[in-house]
Amino acid sequence: MLVLILGVALWAGAHLFKRAQPARRAAMGEAGKGLITVLVLLSVALMIVGYRGADFIPLWSSPAFLTHLNNLLMLLAFYLYAASGLKTAITRRIRHPQLTAIKTWAVAHLLVNGDLASVILFGGLLAWAVVSVIVINRAQPVWKKPAPAPVSREIMAAVGAVVVMVAVMLIHNWLGVTPWG
Incomplete structure (x- = not known):
């Protein structure tokens, strides 16, 4: 640990x-x-x-249906991360899309991993992302929203999120973790 x-x-x-x-x-x-x-x-x-x-030290047991919520949140996390680089419409509403993606990723994993190592890893990275948002917002209180982006960027972010999601799920399977439910 x-x-x-x-x-x-x-x-x-x-x-x-x-x-x-x-x-x-x-x-x-x-x-x-x-x-x-x-x-x-x-x-x-x-x-x-x-x-x-x-070592696997269980803290709680997650119900099976949370696997589906985890997968939905992961798709959202990948989209937010892609949207950040492409400056899609959501980046005009969310100031820190990459950090929001990390927070979404961490919460999704905490829903389905109820062991101590997962709490340390995902909870620790969630805490870091929350602190980062606070620190950045205090240092730079004025936020200039990005300009509106063409719909093509939205499509690229959505397609990219799906492609990355499938790749990550296949890697998880290869590592012996079944994220499909």
């Missing part, structure tokens, strides 16, 4: 460093981007190793 906790903490610290220490991060220049990238990749590796190696 310690490796998992270190991974989540490193992820949060690496991502929040720019907001917590803006002068120090600015002083690092371009080299700072490389360091942050290495720290983020290390955090992902620690989270994967820690999660896969953690």
Whole structure:
């Protein structure tokens, strides 16, 4: 569990460093981007190793129907993430679509994974995303909405979300986790 906790903490610290220490991060220049990238990749590796190696300590048992809600929320999360890059209509309503996608992803996984390692991983990343939104909104209280986008971007985001969803589900199956229900 310690490796998992270190991974989540490193992820949060690496991502929040720019907001917590803006002068120090600015002083690092371009080299700072490389360091942050290495720290983020290390955090992902620690989270994967820690999660896969953690003992299964059950906290609750999820009813089977939540698998379908999880899948629906995951499709929404993938759409929000794609919409962020394409600046679709929803990005005019949601200020932080990528962080909202992470929060949706985390909640979806907490619904169907009632063990301690899952609470640490998904709950920790949910907490990081919530804190990130708060910190960003305090640092930049004025939000300039993106310009309206053509419908073609909406279609690209929706199709992209479905394609990524299928790919991720197939990877889950390959890893021995059946997300289909």
